[in-house]
Amino acid sequence: MSNKPLNGIKIIDFTHVQAGPACTQLLAWFGADVIKVERPGAGDVTRSQLRDIPNVDALYFTMLNSNKRSLSLDTKKPEGKAILEKLIKESDVLVENFGPGALDRMGFSWERIQELNPKMILASVKGFSDGHHYEDLKVYENVAQCAGGAASTTGWWKGEQSGPMISAAALGDSNTGMHLAIGILTAYIGRQQTGKGQKVAVAMQDAVLNLCRVKMRDQLRLDKLGYLEEYPQYPHESFSDVVPRGGNAGGGGQPGWILKCKGWETDSNAYIYFTVQGHAWEPICDALGKPEWKTDPAYTTPKARQPHIMEIFATIEDWLKDKTKFEAVDILRKFDIPCAPVLSMKELLHDKSLRASGSIVDVPHKERGSYVTVGSPIKFSDLKPEITGSPLLGEHTDEILSELGYSKTDIANIHAAKAV
Numbered sequence: 430m431s432n433k434p435l436n437g438i439k440i441i442d443f444t445h446v447q448a449g450p451a452c453t454q455l456l457a458w459f460g461a462d463v464i465k466v467e468r469p470g471a472g473d474v475t476r477s478q479l480r481d482i483p484n485v486d487a488l489y490f491t492m493l494n495s496n497k498r499s500l501s502l503d504t505k506k507p508e509g510k511a512i513l514e515k516l517i518k519e520s521d522v523l524v525e526n527f528g529p530g531a532l533d534r535m536g537f538s539w540e541r542i543q544e545l546n547p548k549m550i551l552a553s554v555k556g557f558s559d560g561h562h563y564e565d566l567k568v569y570e571n572v573a574q575c576a577g578g579a580a581s582t583t584g585w586w587k588g589e590q591s592g593p594m595i596s597a598a599a600l601g602d603s604n605t606g607m608h609l610a611i612g613i614l615t616a617y618i619g620r621q622q623t624g625k626g627q628k629v630a631v632a633m634q635d636a637v638l639n640l641c642r643v644k645m646r647d648q649l650r651l652d653k654l655g656y657l658e659e660y661p662q663y664p665h666e667s668f669s670d671v672v673p674r675g676g677n678a679g680g681g682g683q684p685g686w687i688l689k690c691k692g693w694e695t696d697s698n699a700y701i702y703f704t705v706q707g708h709a710w711e712p713i714c715d716a717l718g719k720p721e722w723k724t725d726p727a728y729t730t731p732k733a734r735q736p737h738i739m740e741i742f743a744t745i746e747d748w749l750k751d752k753t754k755f756e757a758v759d760i761l762r763k764f765d766i767p768c769a770p771v772l773s774m775k776e777l778l779h780d781k782s783l784r785a786s787g788s789i790v791d792v793p794h795k796e797r798g799s800y801v802t803v804g805s806p807i808k809f810s811d812l813k814p815e816i817t818g819s820p821l822l823g824e825h826t827d828e829i830l831s832e833l834g835y836s837k838t839d840i841a842n843i844h845a846a847k848a849v
C-alpha cells in the first residue's frame with residue numbers, strides 16, 4: 430500500500446456487525462493494516478445477512494469491511510489462542526464489539542492483554558458504559574437510539590403517527606464507531622508520549638447522547654422556562670415537563686420544515702427542506718414574490734412570525750406546487766436561502782458530484798465483480814483514500830500466519846487442528 434498517514438499501525442479487528450467494523454474500516458482507508466479476525470466457517474454474521482446474491486458476501490459485509498485483510502481463527506481452541514497471543518504481541522490496537530464479558534470469557538482480559546503487550550490499545554464498543562446499571566445488556570442500533578435520547582425526541586407529537594421514532598441514520602452503530610476511531614487515534618498519540626497503551630471504550634448510549642446534546646440543552650431550557658419557542662407546539666399548544674418531539678422543526682435558532690413540491694402525490698421524495706433564516710427574511714420575501722411581508726409587522730421579526738410560522742410554510746408550499754424540488758432549490762439558492770431537496774437513496778447513488786468527490790465509489794470484489802459503496806466522507810489535501818474490496822473469509826489466513834513466523838508445516842498443522 431502506498432504511503433498513507435496510518436501506514437505501520439497494525440490493528441486486530443475483532444469486530445462484527447456495524448459499530449466496530451465501521452470504525453476499523455475508516456482506519457484501514459487511511460493506511461492502517463487491519464486484520465479482521467473471524468470465526469472459521471462462519472465469519473462476521475453480516476457476510477450472510479440480507480444477501481442479494483446466493484452464497485456471496487452480502488453488501489452488509491462488503492460495505493463495512495473494505496481495505497481489510499481476513500484471518501479466520503477459532504480463538505476458543507488452544508492453537509487459535511496461541512496465534513491470537515502472538516498477534517497481540519505484534520500489534521498496536523485491538524478493536525472489539527462483542528457482547529459484555531465475551532473477551533474476558535475468551536481469556537483475553539485487559540490485564541492479560543497488557544501482560545502480552547503493554548503498548549497495546551484495547552478499543553471497545555459496548556451498549557452501555559462500564560459500571561452502568563445496564564452494563565450487562567447486549568445492544569443493537571435501535572436499542573441504542575432509544576437509550577441515548579434520539580427516539581424520544583424524533584417523530585410526531587400528535588396524531589396517528591405520534592410516538593417515539595427511530596432514525597434511519599446509524600446513530601447507535603456507525604456513529605459509535607466514529608467516536609471510537611477518534612478515541613483510538615488519541616490513545617495512539619498518547620502512547621507516543623508515554624510509551625504505554627490504554628483501554629478506550631465508547632458506549633453506544635453515550636455516542637447517541639453526544640449527538641442529542643441539543644435536545645439535552647432543550648430539556649434544561651424547558652425546565653427553566655416551561656416552553657420552547659422554536660418548537661411547533663409554541664405558542665398554541667401546551668408543553669409537558671419533557672422535551673417534545675418536534676416533527677420536522679429546525680431545532681435550532683432558525684425555523685424550518687419539509688415542504689411539498691410538484692409531484693409529491695406520486696413521488697414520495699418530492700420535497701425540500703426550507704429554512705427561514707432570521708436575518709435573511711427579505712431575500713425570502715423576494716424569492717417568494719411577497720414584497721409586502723418585508724414591512725408588515727406580523728412578519729418582520731422572528732418573534733412576530735413564530736405564532737403563524739406554519740401558515741408561512743403553507744404559503745411557501747403553495748409557491749412550490751408548480752416547481753420540482755430541483756427547480757425550487759435552483760431558484761432559492763440565488764437568494765442565499767439554506768435549503769436542499771430531499772434526496773432518495775437512488776438519487777444519491779447516481780449523484781455525479783458524489784461520484785466525483787469519491788463519496789460514492791465502485792470497488793472490485795473477487796466474487797461480486799464489483800460493488801458500490803460509500804467512500805470516505807473525510808477529505809484531505811494530501812491523501813485520497815483508495816477504497817479496495819472487502820476480503821473473502823480467511824482470504825489472508827496463510828499470509829498472516831507466515832508473517833507471524835509460522836512455517837509451512839506449522840500452518841498445515843494449524844489447518845489440521847481446524848483452528849483457522
Ligand code: CAO
Binds near residue numbers: 528
Ligand atoms: N472464535 C471463537 N469464538 C468467537 C470468535 C472466534 N473468532 N469470535 C467471536 N467468538 C465468540 C465470542 O467469544 C462469544 O462467545 P461467548 O458468548 O461464548 O463468550 C461469541 O462468539 C460472540 O458473542 P456476542 O455476544 O458478541 O454475539 P451475539 O451475536 O450474541 O451478540 C451483539 C451480538 C452485537 C448484540 C453483541 O456483540 C453486543 O452487544 N455487542 C456490543 C454492542 C455492539 O457493538 N452492538 C452493535 C452491534 S451492530 O453494530
